[in-house]
Amino acid sequence: MSLSRGKQIQFTLIENGLDFVLTAIKDYPINVSTEAEMKRILKYSVLHLSSGVELLLKSRLHKENWVYIFQDMNKANTQKYIDRDFVSVDSKTNIERLENICNIVFSENEKKDLEALRKIRNGFEHFDFLENDIAIETKIEKAVKAIINFVAKNLLNVVTLKDTEQALLDEIKQKIIEINIYSKELENLANEQINIDNRQKIIFCPECGKEFFALDDDGGKMKCYYCGWRPQDENDRVQVATKYLYTNIASGCLILDNGEQLPLYECPECGFQAFVIDDNYRKCFNCGYNPEKEEIAFCNKCNLLYKVEVPEDDIGICPECFLNFVIKD
């Protein structure tokens, strides 16, 4: 018997959000036979997940006060709210308000994972698109975990879920378990292959973010054993480093878009322009040099990176500049 039609359709805000999230991962782990199917699944997965994330973040803000879900809170009024006739808060502002108004703490990784999703969504919505399929899948997985973690920590303590909402959440959790098992299998396979090929220098992949990227070693070619990504020119370490910056450091994109140079530095070990440095990452994508924070510094005279041999004795200039200084005198 088919459903009788002509009924009102209703979704609560949370139900709507969870439903989008579930729809985003319903075909996971992806197992299809054509590229066309794969492309379509990934695309709609990204779009649906983005909608789900926005709604769930918004639902927490809404719980605090409906005024906060207006992008411009000065324009908030009851009638517009009742008519749903307003521009609602964008995801960046949403997170800022959750932090500032609701005292919600997002870890750096959670923010990074949600930001990565936002970037791919923009790619699909506003530009043409080129990215590795496993990398997209991995980013979707991470974003799903980040948003469900948010729900568990920051939503369930202030709302009681309705039965329909709870059922959706349970289904999502079940899916996450399946996805975890699947990615664990992929990781095991990647590790096995790394052992077989005897690769030694493994770093975080600039494409998928997993620690499976083998830097060139003993004539081997650089590649990610998890997602398969490799630079166009097989030994182009600058491309790897640039890609790392592009995906991991938001400002890297801005710098690129302005046509300015990316912050790649000359490596104090090998002298190659492939050293990446940020708050918690220091690595040469040419020689693999991976110093601790206190082991390197920028020279106050020539501005190049140099190795700090003994931190207590360091005078803030590199050995070469020091030598020049001594010779001059």
Ligand SMILES: [Zn+2]
């Ligand atoms: Zn990868």
Ligand SMILES: [Zn+2]
């Ligand atoms: Zn180096």
Ligand SMILES: [Zn+2]
């Ligand atoms: Zn110097």
